[in-house]
Amino acid sequence: MTIQDRWLSVNELMQYLGVSRDTIYDRLTSRRLPGHRVGRLWKFKQTEIDEWVKAGNAASPMKSPYMPKVRAVSGNGRRSKTLK
Numbered sequence: 904m905t906i907q908d909r910w911l912s913v914n915e916l917m918q919y920l921g922v923s924r925d926t927i928y929d930r931l932t933s934r935r936l937p938g939h940r941v942g943r944l945w946k947f948k949q950t951e952i953d954e955w956v957k958a959g960n961a962a963s964p965m966k967s968p969y970m971p972k973v974r975a976v977s978g979n980g981r982r983s984k985t986l987k
Contacts (some may be wrong), residue, residue, distance in 0.1 A: 911947045919952070935960065940960070 911919060913927055920927075927945075930936035937951040955961060 909949045911952070917950065918922050919949075920956075928936055934969055 913924060916927055917924055927936065931938055931945060936947075937955050938945045938947050940946075
C-alpha cells in the first residue's frame, strides 16, 4: 500500500484540506464531497480527494439546501429584509 492508497478519517481530512469539521459535514450532507460511510464513520480515499480538488469542486461556493433564509432585524425589532 502506498501513501496514495490511504483512507483518511474526518480529522485527517480536516488537516489535509485545512477546513473545519462543519465544512466537511456540510459538503457530505449536500453530496458534494467524495466520501464513503463505513459503519457510522466516514472515510475518504486520498486519491479521490486529490482528483476532486484538481477538478475544481473544492473551490466552488457552498450552497446547502439546508441553509434557511435569515431575516435581518432593525434596531426597533422590526424585520427589514430577507438575507440569503
